[in-house]
Amino acid sequence: MSRLVRVPAPPEVPAEALLFAVRGRELVIVEEGGGVGIPRLGAVRELAAEAIHHLGCLGGRHCYAAALGDEADLPQGTGLMALRPLMLGLDEELAGVAGLAFQIVDWERTHRFCGACATPTELVAGERAKRCPACGLLAFPRVAPAVIARVTRGDEILLARGRRFPDPVYSVLAGFVDPGESLEQTVARELEEEVGIEVEDVRYFASQPWPFPHSLMVGFTARWAGGDLRVDPVELVDAGWFSRDALPLLPPPLSIARRLIDDWVAPADMPRGQAP
Ligand SMILES: [Zn+2]
Structure with a gap:
């Protein structure tokens, strides 16, 4: 597996893209050749609660992250897996993208409002940043x-x-x-x-x-x-x-x-x- 490359998001979300759908500390996975894989976005699109975030391109496939809606029913053949064993069991590059997906979803969840003036924030196009439309404060994912x-x-x-x-x-x-x-x-x-x-x-x-x-x-x-x-x-x-x-x-x-x-x-x- 190659590394995740930061490329611009394509204008249309490709159906064969991978969706890292996160709920709490769990990720939606599919069984794949006896191992654990990430579902194609086209098959699980309805799982995403709100915005989906483009993460980059891994081995020629675009990757997205999204929070899993609380009401979402998992399609046949998919399951939930906790992040910690996943991080230590997946292919290293895939595990890296899974970790990134968790952090992006967590960042989205915890930066819905400006920390200075409490105005709802907006995603900045082409950047991994959220901006306050009232005071201009920028918020980036925390490390x-x-x-x-x-x-x-x-x-x-x-x-x-x-x-x-x-x-x-x-x-x-x-x-x-x-x-x-x-x-x-x-x-x-x-x-x-x-x-x-x-x-x-x-x-x-x-x-x-x-x-x-x-x-x-x-x-x-x-x-x-x-x-x-x-x-x-x-x-x-x-x-x-x-x-x-x-x-x-x-x-x-x-x-x-x-x-x-x-x-x-x-x-x-x-x-x-x-x-x-
Ligand atoms: Zn503000």
Whole structure:
């Protein structure tokens, strides 16, 4: 599958376009060759509650997003699937478009009125923006950066169990970036606040859009530089240093958290900008 290309919307909505129809945190899907696919717009057009948003072109097919009407009956052969397993089970490019669709629908839902003067907003033609016709305020879809950091100490990795996760999963630590903060400063602050340690050698690893509801996870690696673990009881149930042969239950594959851990367990041949 190729990547989503931002192209102008065609004058007529093509029937063979894909419709990413969203209700709450679920997406309408079709069974396709034993896997999960996205329905053609022509077959499910009546599902869209209001405006449909053009997202771009994926592998030569136009993609649209729409909120699913509450009353909509799903056509035969379609079903609803929650976003989180979908993001981790779909083809990466398709998952990216699904994540974008969720964020656009959420943006539409939460920006119906101007935040300054409460006038109903209007979509700006040709742009992913909403404008207030009274005061001119522009609103764009929000992206909230968060860091996620793998910290190692010798042959051990720092993993923690968050209070908000229902499963007893241990993962690397993450936190949202504060206004005025660099990503490296966020890494240092989060680790200080959540487990009371200092880190050094903070290096970029990779990033992953995370539409819950509009994050961008920016992954880093770092080395422990000092301090004993002191767990913040508000955020965490537990934290500890783990060796490769005694790892706890880990996050699902394909999440950036798991990629950071897997890369440490069995480093890929590809250079990561970090000496072995
Ligand atoms: Zn306004």
